[in-house]
Amino acid sequence: MALETFSYDNRIVRNFALATAFWGVVGMIVGLLIAFQMYLPSLNFGIPYTTFSRLRPVHTNAVIFAFVGNGIFMGVYYSLQRLCKARIFNDILSKLHFWGWQIIILSAALSLPLGYTLSKEYAELEWPIDVLIAVVWIIFGTNMIGTIIKRRERHMYVAIWFYIATFFTVTILHVVNSLDLPVNLLKSYPIYAGVQDALVQWWYGHNAVAFFLTTPYLGLMYYFLPKAANRPIYSYRLSIVHFWALIFIYIWAGPHHLLYTALPDWAQSLGTVFSIMLIAPSWGGMLNGLLTLRGAWDRVREDPILKFMVVAVTAYGMSTFEGPMLSIKSINALSHYTDWTIAHVHVGALGWNGLLTFGILYWLIPRLYGIKLHSVKLANYHFWIATLGIVFYAIPLYWAGITQGLMWKEFTTDGFLQYPLFLETVLQIVPMYVMRSIGGTIYIIGILFMTYNLYRTIRSGKLVTEEQVQAPAIEVAAFKDEKFSWHHRWLESRPVQFIILATIAVLIGGIIELIPTFLIKTNISTLTAVKPYSPLELEGRDIYIREGCYTCHSQMVRPFRSETERYGEYSKAGEFIYDHPFQWGSKRTGPDVHRVGGKYPDAWHYNHMVEPESMSPGSIMPQYPWLAKNQLDLSNTAVKIRIMQQLGVPYPKDFDQIAVNKLKEQAGQISKSLTEAGIDAQSNTELIAMIAYLQRLGTDIKGISKAPK
Amino acid sequence: MSVLYLLITFSLLIAGGFLIAFLWAVHNGQFDDRHTPSIRMLIDESENNKKEEEEN
Numbered sequence: 001m002a003l004e005t006f007s008y009d010n011r012i013v014r015n016f017a018l019a020t021a022f023w024g025v026v027g028m029i030v031g032l033l034i035a036f037q038m039y040l041p042s043l044n045f046g047i048p049y050t051t052f053s054r055l056r057p058v059h060t061n062a063v064i065f066a067f068v069g070n071g072i073f074m075g076v077y078y079s080l081q082r083l084c085k086a087r088i089f090n091d092i093l094s095k096l097h098f099w100g101w102q103i104i105i106l107s108a109a110l111s112l113p114l115g116y117t118l119s120k121e122y123a124e125l126e127w128p129i130d131v132l133i134a135v136v137w138i139i140f141g142t143n144m145i146g147t148i149i150k151r152r153e154r155h156m157y158v159a160i161w162f163y164i165a166t167f168f169t170v171t172i173l174h175v176v177n178s179l180d181l182p183v184n185l186l187k188s189y190p191i192y193a194g195v196q197d198a199l200v201q202w203w204y205g206h207n208a209v210a211f212f213l214t215t216p217y218l219g220l221m222y223y224f225l226p227k228a229a230n231r232p233i234y235s236y237r238l239s240i241v242h243f244w245a246l247i248f249i250y251i252w253a254g255p256h257h258l259l260y261t262a263l264p265d266w267a268q269s270l271g272t273v274f275s276i277m278l279i280a281p282s283w284g285g286m287l288n289g290l291l292t293l294r295g296a297w298d299r300v301r302e303d304p305i306l307k308f309m310v311v312a313v314t315a316y317g318m319s320t321f322e323g324p325m326l327s328i329k330s331i332n333a334l335s336h337y338t339d340w341t342i343a344h345v346h347v348g349a350l351g352w353n354g355l356l357t358f359g360i361l362y363w364l365i366p367r368l369y370g371i372k373l374h375s376v377k378l379a380n381y382h383f384w385i386a387t388l389g390i391v392f393y394a395i396p397l398y399w400a401g402i403t404q405g406l407m408w409k410e411f412t413t414d415g416f417l418q419y420p421l422f423l424e425t426v427l428q429i430v431p432m433y434v435m436r437s438i439g440g441t442i443y444i445i446g447i448l449f450m451t452y453n454l455y456r457t458i459r460s461g462k463l464v465t466e467e468q469v470q471a472p473a474i475e476v477a478a479f480k481d482e483k484f485s486w487h488h489r490w491l492e493s494r495p496v497q498f499i500i501l502a503t504i505a506v507l508i509g510g511i512i513e514l515i516p517t518f519l520i521k522t523n524i525s526t527l528t529a530v531k532p533y534s535p536l537e538l539e540g541r542d543i544y545i546r547e548g549c550y551t552c553h554s555q556m557v558r559p560f561r562s563e564t565e566r567y568g569e570y571s572k573a574g575e576f577i578y579d580h581p582f583q584w585g586s587k588r589t590g591p592d593v594h595r596v597g598g599k600y601p602d603a604w605h606y607n608h609m610v611e612p613e614s615m616s617p618g619s620i621m622p623q624y625p626w627l628a629k630n631q632l633d634l635s636n637t638a639v640k641i642r643i644m645q646q647l648g649v650p651y652p653k654d655f656d657q658i659a660v661n662k663l664k665e666q667a668g669q670i671s672k673s674l675t676e677a678g679i680d681a682q683s684n685t686e687l688i689a690m691i692a693y694l695q696r697l698g699t700d701i702k703g704i705s706k707a708p709k
Numbered sequence: 710m711s712v713l714y715l716l717i718t719f720s721l722l723i724a725g726g727f728l729i730a731f732l733w734a735v736h737n738g739q740f741d742d743r744h745t746p747s748i749r750m751l752i753d754e755s756e757n758n759k760k761e762e763e764e765n
Binding site for chain 1: 711712716719720722727730731739740743746747748751
């Protein structure tokens with residue numbers, strides 16, 4: 001058979017590799033900064049843009065989409081060409097993909113500190129960036145599927161299946177979760193409200209973990225681990241079985257993020273059941289990876305690359321054991337909202353994604369540059385430092401999470417809360433926050449070692465941009481099967497295009513036309529006491545979102561005695577129907593605020609926002625003095641009201657025209673009450689709106705303690 | 710809670726897509742050979758690797 005000569009594009013792989021290392025350093029340094037801010041809030045230097053609540057999404061987005069994202073593309077572009085024995089589909093698409101993705105990252109790094117956020121975790125970016133993400137992602141998919149179609153190897157190695165599942169699922173997740181109505185170019189409201197928004201968000205959020213941090217990285221493991229060990233995967237059969245099991249089960253596990261919330265019980269149970277089932281396919285992958293090294297453990301002792309990979313796969317096994325465990329309701333009751341979750345995700349991110357990425361970089365860069373790694377010894381040091389860093393990071397946070405969770409629930413023998421002051425439970429774990437930041441520092445020192453090592457390697461080598469290869473063309477006869485008619489054969493031989501076309505058709509037809517109206521109809525209040533926000537409260541809510549208050553404060557009182565004693569009546573689904581987006585939060589660094597309305601006087605909130613320690617000595621909340629200075633922007637108030645009306649919020653007809661007057665009226669009342677308390681506050685500042693919102697929170701159903709569901 | 714039906718629909722759509730892909734793969738014979746693919750992926754034909762192998 002005739003041999004075809006072609007070349008692999010290594011430049012695009014190199015570009016993504018450099019971006020991976022670069023954004024890894026950036027994302028982790030931002031993470032370290034906010035880890036310090038957890039106990040030294042003044043480390044925001046008094047600047048809004050560097051305050052914890054705005055930087056936390058920068059950190060999560062940078063690590064997930066910039067570091068791991070570029071890592072995925074690096075690994076896919078390298079391995080797919082070799083597994084398909086074909087050059088990547090289109091060089092121009094590769095370039096568009098690379099630069100498009102970097103532009104997305106840059107616009108995220110700019111817009112999030114500036115406060116342009118949707119406040120939905122890991123989907124914070126505003127709608128123009130969301131559109132760009134969709135476009136660039138489709139470019140990636142086209143390039144990938146194009147390569148698969150023109151492959152010279154009939155069999156698709158298991159890693160390719162993981163890549164396809166990643167592309168297909170993330171497309172749908174991203175589109176469904178990002179449906180917003182724009183107010184202007186930089187502000188939009190999700191079409192979903194309250195419980196519905198929460199469910200869509202965590203359906204997305206969980207699957208983002210599943211299909212962005214897990215499946216593509218499993219694909220990379222299946223390629224790079226055997227390559228680095230130079231031995232076949234332990235069981236190819238197991239890899240196939242666990243792949244299909246994993247992707248079929250993963251998509252149903254999302255509701256475990258909403259246990260004991262206002263989500264219907266049956267949906268919670270569904271999430272729990274599928275989460276527990278997940279342990280089987282997850283551990284299938286872990287065991288397959290580890291057993292690949294059976295009989296080669298002597299090489300693991302010497303080779304830092306294998307060491308990185310072994311610990312990465314072990315971390316994957318640990319976090320996928322812990323995940324199902326945290327999905328059990330009784331454990332979740334203790335762990336949720338505490339630092340336990342943070343420890344859990346960092347075992348995954350630092351251990352699984354981080355160490356696997358490092359292993360791949362150490363393996364890949366020398367090969368791309370046709371040279372040996374600058375220093376194996378330094379890589380070994382990096383391995384030990386990174387592993388130690390993870391230990392020092394995770395253990396204090398597990399300790400902190402369990403300690404605080406227990407303290408929240410502790411009652412005295414007389415039946416009162418043992419620690420009625422939330423701050424007490426925070427101060428107890430501050431030493432753990434200090435230790436965590438030390439662990440993070442250690443881990444970052446490791447990645448700096450790597451950067452230096454790779455830099456030296458690159459400097460002394462020369463990039464093999466075009467790697468010449470020869471491979472026989474695929475026998476076309478294999479695709480011909482006389483049993484099928486041509487159209488049947490067309491579909492059979494192009495399943496992926498078929499799926500994508502069908503998906504696009506469904507997305508366009510279904511989502512844009514039907515779903516918004518269908519959802520709005522069901523947003524009609526079930527609790528008659530619940531009323532839409534006043535214009536001032538709505539503006540205040542947008543400031544709450546802009547500042548990222550949800551990163552530390554939940555708005556979801558769970559139905560436990562320990563929580564109703566501390567915060568008040570537990571939260572009901574019907575209370576959130578005008579919340580676009582929902583603000584339930586996922587972490588309580590500060591107390592829940594769903595019932596904060598009416599709890600303190602306006603003056604307390606004013607002083608507390610300007611200087612938290614004046615009201616709660618020892619508080620680790622950052623100061624927000626700029627809220628008392630910034631003028632409230634009223635230019636969009638009318639548009640916001642109209643958008644809310646479109647979303648089904650029942651403001652009276654033509655309310656948008658009197659909204660600003662209503663707003664000023666309410667602001668005047670609040671500033672009057674502040675003046676009476678001896679505070680000289682302008683009625684046109686952002687803080688007035690924020691106080692209006694906080695005082696409104698959770699007050700609608702006060703006095704109706706037996707409210708219907 | 711109508712959004713549940715929406716999400717279940719989309720989840721089923723994803724699962725359905727996976728199912729079609731799975732059936733195609735089985736029908737196409739992708740999983741007939743459960744051994745050699747794991748070895749074949751270890752072998753690269755590029756000039757670099759040949760050099761590397763010679764060195765070893």
